[in-house]
Amino acid sequence: MNTRRALLDALADGPVSGPALAADLDVSRAAVWKAVEALREEGFAVESTADGYVAPADPAYCAAGIEFELDAPYVVEYHDSLPSTNDRARELAAEGAEDVVVVADEQTGGRGRLDREWVAPSGGVWLSLLTRPTVPPARAPLFTLAAAVATVDACREAGVEAHIKWPNDVLVGGDEGSDDGGDADGRGGRKLAGILTEMEGEADRVSWLVVGIGINANIDRRTLPADATSLRAETGADVDRRRIAATLLERFATLAETADRSDRILAAWRDRASTLGRRVRVETPSGPVVGTAVDVESPGALVIDTDDGTQRVYAGDCEHLRDAGD
Template sequence: MKFVDEIKKGLNTKYIGKKIYHFAEVNSTNDMAKKLADKCEDGSVVIADVQKRGKGRLGREWISPSGGIYLSIFLKPRIDPSTAPRLTLTFGLAVAKTIRKLGLDAKIKWPNDILINGKKVSGILTEADVNNNINYIIAGIGIDANVDIDTFPIELQYSATSLNRELKKPVNRVELIRELLEEIEKYYDIYFQDYHKIFDEWRSLSDTIGRVVEIKTQKELIIGEAVGVDLEGELLVELSDGTLKKIIAGECIYME
């Protein structure tokens, strides 16, 4: 049975994953989804076995060897562009919940990394095509499933992990992708019905709130205690003088 057919068999979704494009190798699933934008329906999914130039946040490369899960979900939400950052929280929560179903204590590091025992196992990169309205959003998700972390660059081996390392056995990629697509649809639907539920669940799984952090933005370096996030996903950092700083985007480093 073909890989896509295996995923669709038993997939319990209304629209996400009804159309799946599968590639053995691409530069990036997000880039491929953009190329296929004219063909993609709401909920279409692009999956690759390997990414040659996987995309992480802030222009970084996402190491994407065989055995991982690399997919992008194409969506056409009718929302105000100003509320689009809420979707990053939504997708991050769905990925964390999927991994937690494996019995692993997955937590969310602001803004969009999933950690197990303090090590990164997954990342989400959300990109949008916007003019006055949102034409489409692409949610790129990478999960280190059955990958050998020891083959990663040495600087990443201490900060990354994989599902098979944590579980001490391989995971079924087809079943995990199916579960992931179902969770994405579940929380994406909740996003439109009761966003506060997503917000509360995200905070309950936050690994960042309560920590002393260093945030590198394009303009400045900020050090303080992460005391929360607002509804738009901005990190709230209390500085040493008691000032509260809102951070839209940046690299978050734990200081402790």
Template sequence: MTDTRRRLLDALAGADGPVSGPTLADRLGVSRAAVWKQVEALRAAGFDVESGADGYAVRSVPDYGGDAIAYGLDAPYAVEYHDRLPSTNDRARERAVEGATDRLVVAGEQTGGRGRLDRAWASPPGGVYASLLVRPDRPPAHVPIFTLAAAVAVTRACREAEVDAVIKWPNDVLVAGSERKLAGVLTEMEGEADRVSWLIVGVGANVDVAASDLPGTATSVRAEGGVADRRRFCQRVVETFHGLDPDEVLPAWRDHAVTLGRAVRVETPGGTVEGKAVDVESPGALVVRTDDGERTVHAGDCEHLRPADGN
């Protein structure tokens, strides 16, 4: 998507009524012919753009796609859309190497999606597969907080879509009760000892996907009877993630967590930690109360063993 197209979308989305061609040309710093060309491109992409004596007005937006996601997106990211990709994280990494930043890479379908620990991630059509490329002014040790922030953003998007979602440490989004998986987050980065060079936050969410197209342990917003609007879901994830203050992330994560208070087994690089999950602390470590005292787990594969007894 060109910068002119994005600014045109912003101008049309933010208007209370029709906007004239001369006004758009002046605001965008382009000719009226260029405005007309971009409007025609939007129409070709499925937008219903009405033109009259007063100017241009958007009457309807496509269900999904790069321009549709960018239209009304309240966050400063360029949207790059593909019908199909092996992996949005891999594409975002290519863009990072090229020097890009503040870019949202979205695919209608992934053919090589993956989750944490290099596990395969089913990515059929109808899901939201998106990777956000940013360059935060933070040391690498702070990166886990961005993973937790993304989990919070996805959980809130699920709840806005009328599905009661919760978070399993550190980044799995589940349906409350059944604990079937709705979404996951995969964060990747490159950096030096004192700063992050680039950070990619990848989200895979089952939104408008039939239950028959998913593994038995997974579900979707549609299958749970929620509002399966991929465009709005993707926008809300990005907007919420962008708007979260780092100091807000841990309290928000705790509010949505299903892991805290549960008996857990965590497989870590240093061995198995088993006990009761009692807290999460900066930048995203799980505190587990074991028979030998509290252990702080910074990374691992967490399994819920049974409901907590409240002790």
């Protein structure tokens, strides 16, 4: 373990003295001091007290801040601005890195599914997780479902009742019978977060997987597209982006461990989905599929009861339709 991460772990347990940490790690006190100064330069304001070094009471949104007390095996790389966190994660993948989370305060060239533009100004949670799961490419969609579950859980912890529209749109409102207008265009609610997964692999294994997640956190709703919203808009106050990012990563790490046993991921996805039980129209390469969404099956196929029988859709653009009685 490097001195920086060891220092963060020690700070989580309370004040720690430089000499004690140097002895525990078998490094010089100068190395400990250098690690402390590096944390401060990142924005993690370590305090010096008579009892030793103390973590800040309210850690900043930075690499060290997100890693502090993080119960997940990831290293965070933070940037004030990037064109795309996914692009940077792919660069790291080419260099052989793994279990790295690229975080940016803003993205200037973000994109969503189907190459749609994604507005990503300062104040959101924009991150891309690079991992190398030991699964065949056919099971990669499970990680997208896991990311959607983790994102919903992080938003709910912040006080917003988010839900999932198949396969990975994270929305607010728009439930059947609601009067907020969120379902008028078939989106199923106001867009709160999006997920974009990219991968490289061979026939029998994934070489690397990048899961890009964008959450509209502390963003003025007036700067977003008309069908989008933010955590700030929904709660009426700023949220703790550091805690949201940490919750998301911890939840994803737990689910990713079970990717070879898909039942747990699928059950969690079903529990948070608004698509199941709804009439839907899914645009697929072979044409539209219309019917009632009844289930999701591994590795992420939407099961739809249609007039022509049951169909399974593995990819497409899903629209929620109003039932005949609405």
